[in-house]
Amino acid sequence: MILFLLIAVCFADDSLLWGQYRPNLLFGMRPNVPESLINGLSWFNSATINGITKVRHETENIPEIKKLAHSAYDVRLGGRQIIQDQGNALTLLTDLVKSEDGLAWELRITGKQHKDSIQSIIFYTGIEGHETKSDSSIQISKETKKNLSNKGISGDIEILGSDPTLGGKFRMVITEGEGEKPEHDHEHYDNKPPSNSFYAGLTVPTEMMWQMRKIYATMLQKEVQQFIEEYGDSSLDIPVYSIFSLNNQYKEGANVHLVQKTFQGDFSFNIKFHPADSLADKKKYAEFFDQPFKQRFTNLMLKQEDKFNNAYTLNKPFNEMMYHTFANELLSSVSGGIGFFHGDSVIDSDYGIAQSQPRSLFSGTPSRTFFPRGFYWDQGFTALSLKDYDPDLVLDMLVSWMDTMDDDGWIEREQILGDEGRSRVPEEFQVQSPEIANPPTLIMALSHLEFTPKQKKVLKKLYPKLRQHFDWFVTTQKGEIELYDREFHSDEVYRWRGKSAEHIFASGFDDYPRAPDISDGEIHVDLMSWVGASANSMAKIAEYLGKDEEAEMYMRIMNGVKTNLANNHWSDEYKSFCDIGVDDFEEDKHECHVGYVTLLPFALKLVEEDDAHLVDILEQIRDPEQLWSEYGVRSLSKSDEFFGTGENYWRGSIWVNVNYLILDALKHYSRPESIASFEVKTLSAEIYNELRRNLVDNVYKHWLKTNTVWESYDGLTGAQRGAKCFTGWTALTANIMFGEEITVTEPVEEVQEDEVTEKTEKTEESEQSEETEESTESEESTTDDDSEKADIESIEEEIEEEIEHEDL
Secondary structure, three states, X not given: OHHHHHHHHHXXXXXXXXXXXXXXXXXXXXXXXXXXXXXXXXXXEXXXXXXXXXXXXXXXXXXXXXXXXXXXXXXXXXXXXXXXXXXXXXXXXXXXXXXXXXXXXXXXXXXXXXXXXXXXXXXXXXXXXXXXXXXXEEEEOHHXXXXXXXXXEOOOEEEEEEEHHXXXXXXXXXXXXXXXXXXXXXXXXXXXXXXXXXXXXXXXXXXXXXXXXXXXXXXXXXXXXXXXXXXXXXXXXXXXXXXXXXXXXXXXXXXXXXXXXXXXXXXXXXXXXXXXXXXXXXXXXXXXXXXXXXXXXXXXXXXXXXXXXXXXXXXXXXOOHHHHHHHHHHHHHHHXXXXXXXXXXXXXXXXXXXXXXXXXXXXXXXXXXXXXXXXXXXXXXXXXXXXXXXXXXHHHHHHHHHHOOOOOOOOOOEEOXXXXXXXXXXXXXXXXXXXXXXXXXXXXXXXXXXXXXXXXXXXXXXXXXXXXXXXXXXXXXXXXXXXXXXXXXXXXXXXXXXXXXXXXXXXXXXXXXXXXXXXXXXXXXXXXXXXHHHHHHHHHHHHHOOOHHHHHHHHHHHHHHHHHHHHHHEXXXXXXXXXXXXXXXXXXXXXXXXXXXXXXXXXXXXXXXXXXXXXXXXXHHOOOOOOOOOOOOEOEOOOOOOOOOOOOOOOOOEOHHHHHHHHHHHHHHHOOOOOOOHHHHHHHHHHHHHHHHHHHHHXXXXXXXXXXOEEEEOOOOOOEEEXXXXXXXXXXXXXXXXXXXXOOOOOOOOOOHHHHHHHHHHHHHHHHHHHHHHHHHHHHHHHHHHXXXXXXXXXXXXXXXXXXXXXX
16 A cells, blocks of 8 residues: 555656545436545435435446446546436436546536426535544535425535645535426425425435435435325325425434436536635636636537547548547546445455455446446456546556555455445455456556656556566466476466366456366467567566566566467367366366467467468358458357357457457567468468457447447357446457558568579679680780880871982
8 A cells, every 4th residue: 555655656657536435326427535525426316205216326337327427537637427318308418527626516407308397406415534534524514404304405505614634624515506497286395395495414324425315215205104194195296306305404413415306397507616715716717707607618528529539530431520429428437437436355364254454446437337346357448448548547547447456466456445335236256366466468458558767766666566467466366387297398388276167267258168177287379379479578668667687587578478379279179278287197188178268379469470370260260160350259169169158258259458458469570570480470460450440340339229338249240248337348349449450562582592692603703704705805904905006107208208218
């Protein structure tokens, strides 16, 4: 924890302080510090008594929520979220604008609904950890308290507070808003007229503050009971929005404050927050809020658009506006899915099941509706999604992940922190074991960043943790050599821990078919590949930091892995790199199920460029009876006996993250400077271009159809599968659109070496012969010249004699 605090201090950025860092809620805001001010939103249709059964708060996998996405969002600036709630006949927009320093913000809640529809909206705010913090407080202002009555509050509501995590005092205003209010002729209507806002102040233990929907439901029960006692049978004709409402009671020392508003038809209201520790603060942020919200929001959207366009270029055939909208929503939703989490976890330690010490994590999430927490290998792909858009943000998240590492170098593959985190996970999956690894994509992601001098300082401080984590990985996941009397080039052999008869959750490819027996003699080709790729990444980082000897050590590990893969894992029968198992006589045998596991040495670029097996791998990828489909590369061969069986999770469906790696490898082997054969380059380019189009077209088609992207896609039909809102790595579809189509130019005809030598010798002989001839000709020419000169002189003498004779 100390290391993270030191790094955080030197790399602190207030522009990241506030954000929608509660991704498990449909809308929730908080700062990225523990035990601080949290905010949330809830709503329900209050036109009928049945509306109370559809109170919205958490991002549950609700089919009636047809869209949950950020159309344009930047963690540092703000942006827009769209929620289409078909069950409540409501479209909700949450538009957030942050101040330039990141410390103040304004949120506009806009509702679009039928003119006769009635909606109740509840906003709440509260301070965590109030039980142990004497210097924090939160209460409604004196003016608001004066306006409070049993009938509610008219006008704006002001909340004042103080908390050390936010630098001192703060001020929040919930505006009265705009929109029609419903009317009713029941006498109870006058007791709680919806023209007012309803309010409640509560004292809630920190560990229960995340359960606001349950707390709200408990409060409503009391209100309904009182209504029935007072009106009896006449309760059949009731103004629902007046009964299902807060009690308008202020409680001294309350640490949570709720405000409820009811509207008929379209509506909007704003929530403003800013520090208020001094007069300078008040003046500074008054200027921020004085500018019309619409103008500030428009400026924000233009900034986000410029930042997106500066980071990315959409290339054909995806360089059209419709794909631009798609790509921006994908990457904005990745940013909108970033969360700040704090709490303990459940560990299977040497002393039995125990709670860890509380810790914090700043991380992306795979899916807000189904997996609203941090996953180790998903985070590496999230980092790849955003590395060109906001590399500082990516580095902050990776640093936070590394800070969760224990003293031995282990990082929990699934970060289930606190009671709130555990509430979304079945009990049998909550316990984490220090023996279980996960694909080390964090190291891979770090090696892809282009570091500025400031970032290099952070990386230098982070490097010892990276080294410790890598050491833990290769030590705990080591495979057996001596026990089975094996002949390997090096001892770089590895086996996933935690395998069961049906699963290896540690691998990430949960139900991918493996050897039917559980044996410590197995060697897993995908783990071998991850170690090799991680060693290569560590070598790059070490070299960048000037640690040449360590870089050489990591290169030796990578080369050892590559050699063992080539010598021991290749199967001529399956034309693939395969797992190694042991038979009844404890002899090695290949365990091969063609798919993502067997492709990983290729996908992580561990196959030498001049390896003859590359053609086999490429033809296998392109084979429609095995891995190729019109929608992407399948996770398991269509011809495999386990294709589409059992849970059918990683048994044939199409996953964008591995397709992204395959595309990256195809680009690598087709590049002009590669020593791969022309056949490999051409085939790689052809597959790359077609796969890129197929994958993007399918994800885009289902985004248009369903308003979201999905965990995976069917390997036969391309239909969506699994969890929706899966922007954790399906958002890499946008990055794939930023790539360019590949063209391979046919090389100039090569000449054999002996032919070159022969031609050279002939050329030299010819040149020597020409030189000799030239020399002879030159000598002959010289002789002729001398003879000619003598002849001329003789003639001249004769002429002179003749002249003299004539004179005589």
